[in-house]
Amino acid sequence: xxxxxxxxxxxxxxxxxxxxxxxxxxSLPRTGWANFVSEVVVELPDGSQLTTIAKFSQTxxxxxxxxxxxxxxxxxxxxxxxxxxxxxxxxSKVLVTPETAARVLPDAA
Numbered sequence: 001x002x003x004x005x006x007x008x009x010x011x012x013x014x015x016x017x018x019x020x021x022x023x024x025x026x027s028l029p030r031t032g033w034a035n036f037v038s039e040v041v042v043e044l045p046d047g048s049q050l051t052t053i054a055k056f057s058q059t060x061x062x063x064x065x066x067x068x069x070x071x072x073x074x075x076x077x078x079x080x081x082x083x084x085x086x087x088x089x090x091x092s093k094v095l096v097t098p099e100t101a102a103r104v105l106p107d108a109a
Contacts, residue, residue, distance in 0.1 A: 002098060004098055006094045006095065008093050010023050014085055019081030020083050025076060027075040028071070040054040042095075054080055
């Protein structure tokens with residue numbers, strides 16, 4: 001698989017039914033967004049790799065304050081439903097196919 005680094009994990013939290021939610025998140029593309037699932041490779045800081053499934057979802061963040069732009073309210077989040085905090089350390093990288101990268105970051109393509 002040709003891989004592109006989508007993100008370096010800076011933080012995460014575990015939700016019982018959703019799995020491991022990763023940070024950073026991404027701006028919601030202006031048009032044509034639909035949640036999807038894709039196979040990804042997680043590269044650990046020691047160089048080893050795990051292949052797993054990631055969910056890319058439109059998520060609403062309840063941020064109060066009139067000065068917060070709409071882009072901060074609606075984001076694309078990445079979750080790894082089959083992994084836990086014990087499986088991957090902070091600093092790991094999420095590698096994706098060019099097609100997945102283009103869906104999440106259409107302006108970068």
